[in-house]
Amino acid sequence: xxxxxxxxxxxxLLGAYGGxxxxxxxxxxxxxxxxTSQAADISLMANNGKxxxxxxxxxxxxxxxxxxxxxxxxxTLLEASHRPGGRMFTVRSGTVIDxxxxxxxxxxxxxxxxxxxxxxxxxxxxxxxVLKYCKELEVELQVFVNESKTAWVQDDAMNGGKPIRNTDxxxxxxxxxxxxxxxxxxxxxxxxxxxxxxxxxxxxMLRSFGDLNExxxxxxxxxxxxxxxxxxxxxxxxDVVALRDLLKTRLAGSVMVTxxxxxxxxxxxxxxxxxxxxxxxxFANRLGDRIKFRAPVTEVMVKDDGVEVAYEQDGETQLLxxxxxxxxxxSHLMSGIPNNFPDEYTEAMNYIRRGRAYKxxxxxxxxxWEKENIYGGITWVNAPSxxxxxxxxxxxxxxxxxxxxxxxxxxxxxxMSQEDRIEDFLSAGEKVHPxxxxxxxxxxxxxxxxxxxxxxxxPRWARSRGGxxxxxxxxxxxxxxxxxxxxxxxxDQATQHSAWMESAIQSAHYALADLDxxxxxxxx
Amino acid sequence: xxxxxTVTALMLSALCSISASAAEGDVGVxxxxxxxxxxxxxxxxxxxxxxxxxxxxxxxxxxxxxxxxENFRAGIRGTHAEDxxxxxxxxxxxxxxxxxxxxxxxxxxxxxxxPAAVTVEGNDRQGRxxxxxxxxxxGANAEGNEALGAPALAGQNDWYLxxxxxxxxSGVRGSHQDxxxxxxxxxxxxxxxxxxxxxxxxxxxNTLQK
Numbered sequence: 001x002x003x004x005x006x007x008x009x010x011x012x013l014l015g016a017y018g019g020x021x022x023x024x025x026x027x028x029x030x031x032x033x034x035x036t037s038q039a040a041d042i043s044l045m046a047n048n049g050k051x052x053x054x055x056x057x058x059x060x061x062x063x064x065x066x067x068x069x070x071x072x073x074x075x076t077l078l079e080a081s082h083r084p085g086g087r088m089f090t091v092r093s094g095t096v097i098d099x100x101x102x103x104x105x106x107x108x109x110x111x112x113x114x115x116x117x118x119x120x121x122x123x124x125x126x127x128x129x130v131l132k133y134c135k136e137l138e139v140e141l142q143v144f145v146n147e148s149k150t151a152w153v154q155d156d157a158m159n160g161g162k163p164i165r166n167t168d169x170x171x172x173x174x175x176x177x178x179x180x181x182x183x184x185x186x187x188x189x190x191x192x193x194x195x196x197x198x199x200x201x202x203x204x205m206l207r208s209f210g211d212l213n214e215x216x217x218x219x220x221x222x223x224x225x226x227x228x229x230x231x232x233x234x235x236x237x238x239d240v241v242a243l244r245d246l247l248k249t250r251l252a253g254s255v256m257v258t259x260x261x262x263x264x265x266x267x268x269x270x271x272x273x274x275x276x277x278x279x280x281x282x283f284a285n286r287l288g289d290r291i292k293f294r295a296p297v298t299e300v301m302v303k304d305d306g307v308e309v310a311y312e313q314d315g316e317t318q319l320l321x322x323x324x325x326x327x328x329x330x331s332h333l334m335s336g337i338p339n340n341f342p343d344e345y346t347e348a349m350n351y352i353r354r355g356r357a358y359k360x361x362x363x364x365x366x367x368x369w370e371k372e373n374i375y376g377g378i379t380w381v382n383a384p385s386x387x388x389x390x391x392x393x394x395x396x397x398x399x400x401x402x403x404x405x406x407x408x409x410x411x412x413x414x415x416m417s418q419e420d421r422i423e424d425f426l427s428a429g430e431k432v433h434p435x436x437x438x439x440x441x442x443x444x445x446x447x448x449x450x451x452x453x454x455x456x457x458x459p460r461w462a463r464s465r466g467g468x469x470x471x472x473x474x475x476x477x478x479x480x481x482x483x484x485x486x487x488x489x490x491x492d493q494a495t496q497h498s499a500w501m502e503s504a505i506q507s508a509h510y511a512l513a514d515l516d517x518x519x520x521x522x523x524x
Numbered sequence: 525x526x527x528x529x530t531v532t533a534l535m536l537s538a539l540c541s542i543s544a545s546a547a548e549g550d551v552g553v554x555x556x557x558x559x560x561x562x563x564x565x566x567x568x569x570x571x572x573x574x575x576x577x578x579x580x581x582x583x584x585x586x587x588x589x590x591x592x593x594e595n596f597r598a599g600i601r602g603t604h605a606e607d608x609x610x611x612x613x614x615x616x617x618x619x620x621x622x623x624x625x626x627x628x629x630x631x632x633x634x635x636x637x638x639p640a641a642v643t644v645e646g647n648d649r650q651g652r653x654x655x656x657x658x659x660x661x662x663g664a665n666a667e668g669n670e671a672l673g674a675p676a677l678a679g680q681n682d683w684y685l686x687x688x689x690x691x692x693x694s695g696v697r698g699s700h701q702d703x704x705x706x707x708x709x710x711x712x713x714x715x716x717x718x719x720x721x722x723x724x725x726x727x728x729x730n731t732l733q734k
Contacts, residue, residue, distance in 0.1 A: 338568060
């Protein structure tokens with residue numbers, strides 16, 4: 001066992017990240033706790049058969065079409081692909097994965113439990129607009145287990161490469177953090193601005209949070225899992241993993257924050273029964289033949305009194321004349337489609353960069369994770385594949401679909417061959433589960449950067465980690481304002497929190513509110 | 525009242541509809557997919573797309589297109605670690621058969637040629653002087669010369685020409701031992717001293733029409 005980090009070392013580290021004053025001041029902000037999140041009430045003025053062209057069939061486009069159709073607008077949706085939904089894409093038996101240069105067809109067993117959400121996969125409880133449509137369109141939801149404390153953390157640099165349980169990692173980390181902060185209390189370094197009562201409360205919380213002993217030291221905890229016993233016999237503690245050993249991996253940032261609700265993640269999320277595309281098809285089936293598939297847009301011209309959209313279908317160029325146009329074509333693809341948008345608008349479209357997220361999955365011959373006491377959640381590995389997700393549904397069933405890779409930010413899978421991608425996640429996974437390779441059937445991979453008609457995952461606006469620049473804020477406002485009151489850019493690209501269905505839906509609501517305002521003030 | 529009727533009609537159509545898994549089959553997944561993926565990156569009718577850094581294909585000579593697709597397929601082009609757009613193109617080409625390449629060249633040959641929009645501004649008069657050495661191969665009007673293996677430059681996206689000249693100059697393109705024509709360009713591009721010189725010559729090319 002190695003020496004623990006000294007208090008001074010730790011306080012120096014704290015100082016580097018803003019020090020204690022930042023922590024204390026945060027208390028003043030508690031008044032800004034958000035209210036309960038509520039979905040917008042969309043009540044468009046009943047209409048008149050005005051024609052609307054909707055480009056793309058992502059969730060923002062489908063929301064727009066659904067609300068406008070209910071209000072009596074005449075909507076036509078143009079989709080370049082063979083399927084609706086954009087990045088809400090579920091893979092199951094027979095699904096075509098239209099990745100450019102890497103065509104795949106899924107050959108998993110034909111079973112409703114055996115599916116994989118290759119794009120959007122989780123619904124947080126605060127994403128009220130998504131939940132509102134699930135309710136309205138009768139999409140059945142179930143719990144998605146985002147964190148399991150029995151899942152693993154594996155890094156070649158830690159514990160000789162042997163995986164440790166999430167709970168072993170997080171309980172020990174909580175213990176060490178509590179011990180170090182406790183030592184600092186009463187020395188005037190952390191608590192100079194606290195009253196005696198506040199200090200006592202903090203001390204009590206730290207002791208409980210870290211499961212410290214009577215001497216306020218962390219000497220292991222049964223929360224990390226029993227060494228032996230625990231039911232008929234008294235449970236014994238497992239050996240403590242030294243702090244220095246825990247710090248050998250950089251995975252802490254992932255392991256320790258998965259449960260933080262607020263921006264979208266959390267220990268308990270939701271998913272539609274049968275796959276995320278149940279939401280897409282709930283819209284699409286109701287919209288019926290208003291959607292034209294394999295109909296790529298080839299030109300968008302904004303006129304004084306409407307929008308003219310050229311598209312191709314069955315080898316013929318067609319012209320769709322509409323009063324209004326809602327466009328969720330990814331901006332980087334829209335840049336390659338002739339248009340007459342203002343220069344400023346084009347500049348904003350060209351500015352947004354393409355996300356590089358990728359995922360992989362396979363059909364597991366058996367639910368091997370359940371034999372390791374895992375029933376959902378995420379294993380973290382230090383490899384390009386990054387994550388392993390275990391399906392929380394169909395517990396104790398025969399087979400299951402394991403997500404074997406999910407990462408974003410770097411190129412990795414985008415530039416790897418199918419064979420290399422599969423080898424990457426197999427070699428990472430078998431360090432965690434010795435029988436991983438043997439259990440893997442019919443793997444598939446998705447590199448969103450190379451998916452046809454998409455060529456990117458979540459749009460990325462800010463170029464700096466520090467946040468949005470003034471110029472970026474300005475371009476964002478430019479892009480979400482309608483061109484000539486006729487053409488609206490929608491989708492998560494027209495939001496400041498991309499990658500979430502909720503953002504995409506709210507972008508549609510934002511545009512619809514603007515349209516409704518215009519229609520209401522039009523002379524009769 | 526009208527709104528209510530619409531909603532009812534929609535609900536009725538929902539009742540008659542098919543399940544999600546069936547719907548996927550219903551919207552028609554092609555039994556076989558061809559390799560005509562170009563427009564996703566290169567824009568509608570191959571007009572080029574700055575946001576993807578994918579150049580204009582419409583108007584590109586068939587023989588040049590064929591050679592580049594073959595070079596990408598063989599890894600002669602698009603394998604240098606710093607050629608990010610090239611690295612994206614290379615795997616697209618890797619799986620193309622000879623028949624696919626012929627099909628793509630024919631398909632692209634049918635697209636209407638429209639000169640690309642001008643997006644850069646340099647000193648085209650100074651560029652004209654520098655262009656004389658380019659003209660030897662690419663033609664006085666940058667119209668290209670198949671006999672010398674030099675493609676047309678006029679009408680191509682100016683931002684793409686700049687990137688490619690820079691790539692040749694730094695060896696990001698043209699360094700592969702089997703890239704004979706690229707090697708010539710590596711040498712020739714060094715006659716352009718700096719970024720301004722590249723900008724000037726591209727500005728001059730912008731004044732030429734195919």
